[in-house]
Amino acid sequence: MPELPEVETTKNGLVKLLTNKLITRVEIRNPNLRWRIDDSIKSDLNNRTIQSFSRRGKYILFNLDKGHLMIHLGMSGKINVVDINESLKKHDHFLIFFDNIVMRFNDPRRFGSIFFLDRLSHELIDHLGVEPLECSFHKNYLFENSRNKSQNVKAFIMDSKVVVGVGNIYACESLFKTGINPKTKANKVSKKRYIYLTENIKKVLTKAIKAGGTTLQDFAKVDGKPGYFSQELSVYGRENENCYTCNGKIKRIVQNQRSTFYCPKCQK
Secondary structure (H helix, E strand, O other), rough: OOOOHHHHHHHHHHHHHHHOOEEEEEOOOEOOOEOOOOHHHHHHHOOOEEEEEEOOEEEEEEOOOOOOOEEEEEOOEEEEEEOOOOOOOOOEEEEHHHHOOEEEEEEOOOOEEEEEEEEOOOOOOOOOEEEEOOOOOOOOOHHHHHHOOOEEEHHOOOOOEOOOOOHHHHHHHHHHHHHHOOOEEEEEEEEOHHHHHHHHHHHHHHHHHHHOOOOOOOOOOOOOOOOHHHOOOOOOOOOOHHHOOOOOEEEEEEEOOEEEEEEOOOOO
């Protein structure tokens, strides 16, 4: 599933290609995503100009001269901007046309979502937690919000009501760099450790964005190229391989129906 760095990478690509572009036509080839695309979106977007882009959690926001388009990539979604004459691909479900280019939302598993908003408010984003790369995610934030949390620390930092965008890959990597065992209860992690974890979450996400995100299976950038942070992974996807730090074996367990990768020696 695309996580914050992949969504930020996609947003940044769109900024370069589509800012100040006039929408000339919208085509819905398959409306049946996680939530059905409302047919009225065609008239809502037609002849609108994209003034800017932003991101809230894993949602990309197209800020128009009137209203907003909100897109979530789901589990396998990606956005490409191509020449208007380029052949369609399987699973191209939603298309926005401009003068000589077209933006295509491609989603094989159809878990993505597309909404038009009159104002920047929706039940999917109104109750999200803080952004991990903004000042609201300060050094004491995790410690202060974990005192009554008995869930494991990995689930805690992946809770979008606490902090957004720390998905499975980046949670595993951040916990490894901090030396925290992912099975530890959130309220048992010390303040000092949480300060260090906060720093590492920021560092890991920032580095992943600079690398263009992580391509494991489905993700690709707007230009169709893969993200390269997969080359930087220390534990994720490396079950039974040697730890780069201690030469021990990376272990995989399942937590909250997700795979967790960690080093038992480095993360005691």
